[in-house]
Amino acid sequence: MKNRKGYLLLESIISLFIIATISLSLYSFLFFGNKYKKSIEDNVELYEQGEEMCFQINKTIENSNGIISIRDLNGNTINGDTSSYIKINSIKCIYKYIK
Numbered sequence: 001m002k003n004r005k006g007y008l009l010l011e012s013i014i015s016l017f018i019i020a021t022i023s024l025s026l027y028s029f030l031f032f033g034n035k036y037k038k039s040i041e042d043n044v045e046l047y048e049q050g051e052e053m054c055f056q057i058n059k060t061i062e063n064s065n066g067i068i069s070i071r072d073l074n075g076n077t078i079n080g081d082t083s084s085y086i087k088i089n090s091i092k093c094i095y096k097y098i099k
Helices: 009-062
Strands: 066-072 088-094
Touching: 009 088
Parallel strands: none
Antiparallel strands: 066 088
């Protein structure tokens, strides 16, 4: 038998295929992981902005002397207590004028 040194073409192709498969798997994992991370970060940012808006609205209402009217998205005035959440468009408050 002849002593062969080096790689055969078939061995090179197989090793290249294995490396490409592993590389594509890692790339896919990193790509979707990054996409998922971005989605979570966007949701957290929206949640934090919503909390800040609620805080500012609550602070404004607490500093007022009362509420004149509350209107929903259709422009209807909301009177009294409601048993469910309502999407509102505006809240009119009474404020003291301080000189």
